[in-house]
Amino acid sequence: MEKKTLFDKIWDAHVVRSVPHGPDVFFIDKHFIHEVTSPVAFLNLEKRGVGVLYPERTVATPDHNVPTIDQDKTIKDKLSRMQVERLRENCERHNIELHDLGSAHHGIVHVIGPELGITQPGMTIVCGDSHTSTHGAFGAIAFGIGTSEVEMVFATQCIMQVKAKKMRITVDGELGKGVSSKDIILYIIAKISAAGATGYFVEYAGSAIRALSMEARMTICNMSIEMGARGGLIAPDETTFNYLKGKRYSPKGEEWEKAVAEWRNLQTDEGAVFDKEYQFDAADIEPMITYGTNPGMGIKVKENIPSTDGMEGSNKKSYLKSLDYMGFAPGEPIKGKKVDYVFVGSCTNGRIEDIREVANFVKGKKKADNITAWIVPGSREVEKLAHEEGLVQILEEAGFKLRQPGCSACLAMNDDKIPSGMYAVSTSNRNFEGRQGPGARTLLASPLTVAAVAVTGEISDPREVF
Amino acid sequence: MAYDKFNILKSTVVPLPTENVDTDQIIPARFLKATEREGFGDNLFRDWRYDVEGNPKKDFVLNDPTFSGKILLAGKNFGSGSSREHAVWALYDYGFRCVVSSFFADIFKNNCLNIGVLPVTVSAEFADVLFEAVENDPSTEVEVDIEKQTITLVSTGASESFDINVYKKENMKNGFDDIDYLLNIKDEITEFAVNR
Numbered sequence: 001m002e003k004k005t006l007f008d009k010i011w012d013a014h015v016v017r018s019v020p021h022g023p024d025v026f027f028i029d030k031h032f033i034h035e036v037t038s039p040v041a042f043l044n045l046e047k048r049g050v051g052v053l054y055p056e057r058t059v060a061t062p063d064h065n066v067p068t069i070d071q072d073k074t075i076k077d078k079l080s081r082m083q084v085e086r087l088r089e090n091c092e093r094h095n096i097e098l099h100d101l102g103s104a105h106h107g108i109v110h111v112i113g114p115e116l117g118i119t120q121p122g123m124t125i126v127c128g129d130s131h132t133s134t135h136g137a138f139g140a141i142a143f144g145i146g147t148s149e150v151e152m153v154f155a156t157q158c159i160m161q162v163k164a165k166k167m168r169i170t171v172d173g174e175l176g177k178g179v180s181s182k183d184i185i186l187y188i189i190a191k192i193s194a195a196g197a198t199g200y201f202v203e204y205a206g207s208a209i210r211a212l213s214m215e216a217r218m219t220i221c222n223m224s225i226e227m228g229a230r231g232g233l234i235a236p237d238e239t240t241f242n243y244l245k246g247k248r249y250s251p252k253g254e255e256w257e258k259a260v261a262e263w264r265n266l267q268t269d270e271g272a273v274f275d276k277e278y279q280f281d282a283a284d285i286e287p288m289i290t291y292g293t294n295p296g297m298g299i300k301v302k303e304n305i306p307s308t309d310g311m312e313g314s315n316k317k318s319y320l321k322s323l324d325y326m327g328f329a330p331g332e333p334i335k336g337k338k339v340d341y342v343f344v345g346s347c348t349n350g351r352i353e354d355i356r357e358v359a360n361f362v363k364g365k366k367k368a369d370n371i372t373a374w375i376v377p378g379s380r381e382v383e384k385l386a387h388e389e390g391l392v393q394i395l396e397e398a399g400f401k402l403r404q405p406g407c408s409a410c411l412a413m414n415d416d417k418i419p420s421g422m423y424a425v426s427t428s429n430r431n432f433e434g435r436q437g438p439g440a441r442t443l444l445a446s447p448l449t450v451a452a453v454a455v456t457g458e459i460s461d462p463r464e465v466f
Numbered sequence: 467m468a469y470d471k472f473n474i475l476k477s478t479v480v481p482l483p484t485e486n487v488d489t490d491q492i493i494p495a496r497f498l499k500a501t502e503r504e505g506f507g508d509n510l511f512r513d514w515r516y517d518v519e520g521n522p523k524k525d526f527v528l529n530d531p532t533f534s535g536k537i538l539l540a541g542k543n544f545g546s547g548s549s550r551e552h553a554v555w556a557l558y559d560y561g562f563r564c565v566v567s568s569f570f571a572d573i574f575k576n577n578c579l580n581i582g583v584l585p586v587t588v589s590a591e592f593a594d595v596l597f598e599a600v601e602n603d604p605s606t607e608v609e610v611d612i613e614k615q616t617i618t619l620v621s622t623g624a625s626e627s628f629d630i631n632v633y634k635k636e637n638m639k640n641g642f643d644d645i646d647y648l649l650n651i652k653d654e655i656t657e658f659a660v661n662r
Contacts, residue, residue, distance in 0.1 A: 016658045017651070022633025025648065027658055037550065039501035050649065054659065065499060079499035086501050130549040130573060146551035146577035148643065156648040156655050162631065164572075194486060195543040198572055228546060230572050294486050294546070314541060318485040411495040411548075420518065432490040432547060434513045 003272040005166050006235050007201050010141045010266070014124045016158060023160040028057070029123040031153045032109045033096070035062040035083040036413070037128030041151035042090045052094040052154045059118055060091050061099040063108045064129075065413040068376050068403035071101050080414065094154075107379020107405045110134040110347035114218065115381050117247025121236040121263040126153060131347045131429065133224040136233035137217035138240055139266045141201070143231035164230050165199050165275040168268075170206035173282035178463040180357070181216035182349060182427065182446035184208065185223045186288035186298045192278065194296030198228030200276065203268060208282035209234060214243040215353040222348045223429050226295035235267045287461050290431045290444040291334050293322040297431070299334065301449065301461040307331040325433055326441050327421075334443075335459050341424035342373045342454045343436070344447055345403075346410035349427035350378030352385045354447040355402075359391040361451035361462065367399035368457030374416060375400055376408040400454070412437045425453045469582030471641040475564055476609040476620065478535035479600045482527055487540060488547035489574060493556040495548075506552055507559030528560075532604040539596055539608075540567040545574025554578050564610050566617065568593040579634050580643060586610060586617050592626045595619065612638055 004012070016025040038060070045052070052058065065080040075081035084101065091098040099105045105112050110131055113119045121139035126132060130144035149159045169188060189196075202224050209217070217234050224232030241260050244250045251259040290298040291305045299305065305323070307330045308316055323330060328337075344350070344358055355377060367373055375395060377383040383405060386392050392402050409416040410428035412435065418424040420439025427450050431442040443459070452462035497509040514526050522529040538557065544567040545553065554577045557565065563583060568590040570578075578585040588596070599606045599619055607620040612635060618625040630638070637643065648655070 014662075016655055019633045019647075022631050025651065025655070027655070027662060029662060036498050040503045040551075043502065048645070053652075053656075064495075077499075083499055083501060128549060128551075130547065144549035144573055146549055146554070146573065146580060148551060148577070148580035148645075152645050152648055155645055156652060157659060158648050158655055160633075160644040160647065194546060195569060195571070198543070198569070225547075225573075228543070228571060294488065314483050314485060317483075318541065321484065411490075413495045413498065430488075430490070430547060432488045434494055435490050438494070438513055438518060 003269040005268045005272045005274065006139065006203055006233060006266055007141065007166055008272070010122055010124065011163055019160070023162045025158050026161045027124065027158050028126050028153050030118060030125045031058040032113055032125070032127035032132065033058060033060045033150065034064055034109050034127070034129065035087040036064040037147050038090065038150055039083060039086045041147050041154060044151050045154050050155045052096065054157050055095045057157060058096045058154070059099070059113070060087060060096050061106060061109050061112060062087050062101055064407045064411065066101055066406040067414050068406050068408045068416055071404045077414070104380055107381065108347045108350060108407055110222065111350060111378030111382065114138065114214070115247070115379060117244055117250035120244065120250070121240060121266050126159065130225045131222050133229070133231040134218050134222040134347055136221040136224065136231050137214060139233055139236035139263065141231065141233065144225065164201040167197055167200040167202045167229070167276040167278070168274040169202055169204050169278045169280070171204070171208040171280045171282055172206040173208055175208060175282050175285060178287060178448060179285055180446045180448055181212050181219045183285050183288045185220045186290065186295070186444060187285045188280065189223065189227045189295050190288065190298035191280070192227055194226060194294040195228040196296070197224070200229050202229045202232040204232055204234050210237065213353060214239060215351045218351070219348055223295065226429060236263050287446065287449050287463065289334060289425070289449060289459065291326060291328055293325055293431055293433050295429065295431060295444060297322065298444070301335055301459065304331055304333050305329070335461065337459045338423065339371065339425050339453050339458055340422040341418050342371055342450050343376070343409045343424055343426040343428060344450055345374070345376030345378065345408050346428035347378065347407070348429040349447050350376060350382065352382045354427060355382060355386050355391055356389070357447045358451040359394045361448060362398040362400065362455060363394050365398055365455045367454050370457045371454050373400050373454050374403060374409055376403045377405050379405050409436050411435060412440070418442070425450050425459070469641050469643070472563065472582060472584055472612055472638045474609065474611045475536060476607055477537050478605060479537045479539045479596070479608050480527055480533045480535055481539045481597055481600045483541045483597055485541040486543045486546060489545055489550050489553040490547055492545070492553040493550065498550060498552050503555050504559060506556035507561070510556040510560045536561060536563045537608055537610070538562045538565045539593070539600060540565055542567065542569045542590070544570055546571040549573045549577070551577045551581065554581050554583050558583050566593070566596065579638070582638065582641065584610065584612065584638060586628045588617060588626050588628060595624055
């Protein structure tokens with residue numbers, strides 16, 4: 001029998017038909033939508049006079065542009081308000097489940113999907129957002145799509161896709177103290193570059209990945225897109241099943257047993273061939289931080305910013321342009337650089353484990369005076385747990401305040417913008433120019449490293465801060 | 467959303483050799499608040515094109531009157547990051563119908579094909595030839611022929627072929643989009659969905 005990868009198994013089960021010399025007609029099990037990439041799709045649908053074919057397969061939440069304070073009040077920004085209102089109208093008109101601002105399960109789309117048990121192994125999941133790859137942590141094929149494709153899913157529950165090539169990244173061994181899954185993925189991207197997995201779908205494997213919690217796995221799959229991959233996935237196991245058991249939309253009773261039995265088959269066959277393989281040793285991974293303007297520009301906190309030795313032409317020019325934007329010089333140490341802002345949140349690291357990690361670290365310490373800190377939970381559920389577990393109190397005693405859920409300063413569509421020229425160390429996923437506000441300088445790191453920076457006021461290795 | 471048919475495009479070229487241009491540069495997130503598709507061209511490359519006061523930055527290529535045209539010649543790994551189709555809408559709205567690069571990000575490339583902007587992947591060597599020709603003489607024309615799948619530097623005849631799958635090629639030539647195709651096989655899809 002043909003040896004198949006996990007990706008093959010899920011993909012092949014969702015092909016309605018293959019167009020000769022063209023893409024596959026690919027069936028989508030679950031579709032998440034938000035206020036920013038859906039309105040034009042709805043508009044075009046109406047222009048065509050077509051309805052939503054399976055509204056029960058789509059779930060909506062406003063997350064990208066929403067304010068993270070005073071969510072009970074009317075949104076001040078007119079355009080943001082219009083987008084959120086349009087989402088409400090469209091969901092109402094097309095009978096789509098909406099987790100609205102202020103409701104019990106409101107939050108970042110990639111945080112609430114797993115929380116509610118909507119995300120399940122073996123599924124195909126899309127959303128008009130490139131970090132849809134997050135859901136791959138459950139052994140699902142999940143990836144971001146454009147608005148034209150959002151419209152296709154509404155109209156036909158399918159999109160036209162050429163099957164990606166397959167890559168496996170194996171991380172074996174044990175992570176050191178103070179090293180987390182964010183460091184793993186920043187390390188991988190630094191090794192293979194921001195475009196190194198373009199054209200591929202990645203399976204993460206190995207003992208270091210197996211040992212991770214679901215939330216930590218989500219952080220890794222989330223950033224697959226940052227090395228160009230369409231998505232990333234991890235085979236489901238007991239950790240996955242334990243996470244999903246009892247969730248609102250998870251199967252119940254006999255159905256649960258049946259589902260788990262099926263999910264156990266979602267493994268790459270021994271001997272299945274990948275188009276590309278990488279192997280890394282967990283022991284070599286240390287706290288990471290980015291210094292440039294794409295997520296591939298990352299180093300260990302203890303290292304120096306790379307020199308320009310061996311670079312030439314447009315490569316060197318682009319590198320220096322990037323460092324110039326950041327206000328850094330080639331070859332200098334990153335540790336000890338002054339920081340102005342820290343941001344904990346986003347679909348990468350806005351889950352309860354992340355808030356816990358930060359709270360545990362800052363307990364009994366104080367935020368540095370030069371730091372403005374924004375801690376933004378990924379969802380109402382995360383916010384609620386942070387209160388229940390006493391984390392909010394710990395954070396407040398250390399000088400931090402928890403805001404309300406949303407994408408916030410990760411992409412700065414709302415008012416949470418880092419001022420021009422300021423340095424922000426963020427748990428989010430992109431350090432592009434202006435990503436966190438025009439002129440803002442972003443350094444990506446793990447929640448633990450961000451907590452250390454918040455306390456010292458400068459770039460620090462969390463293992464050296466007590 | 468059907469778009470104009472694409473057959474042969476002969477045009478001068480706007481060169482942007484910067485590598486790893488992400489979609490946040492093409493259209494920053496704060497301009498994604500529209501609920502319609504038109505008008506994004508005004509904010510194309512906003513923060514590279516204008517300073518904080520809104521004055522044009524003289525050294526950016528879109529503000530340089532010597533360069534114009536319907537073809538954008540871009541550096542390696544163009545369109546990385548966010549899946550926002552708005553990035554392609556902005557390019558289209560500004561007047562670009564074709565982007566040439568030695569390497570495209572995946573989702574961006576798909577989005578281009580879905581709204582009728584042709585992404586042409588060339589070899590790194592041919593990209594260098596094009597950059598040099600255009601930077602030396604801004605009136606240089608490039609011809610992109612989708613039927614023959616060729617891109618040619620008109621002045622010298624230097625040419626290279628590019629890949630595009632047959633299905634997408636026919637779509638581009640006829641101005642069709644995927645939804646037309648999918649709606650035509652809706653019965654097959656609903657039958658498939660019964661077991662999902």
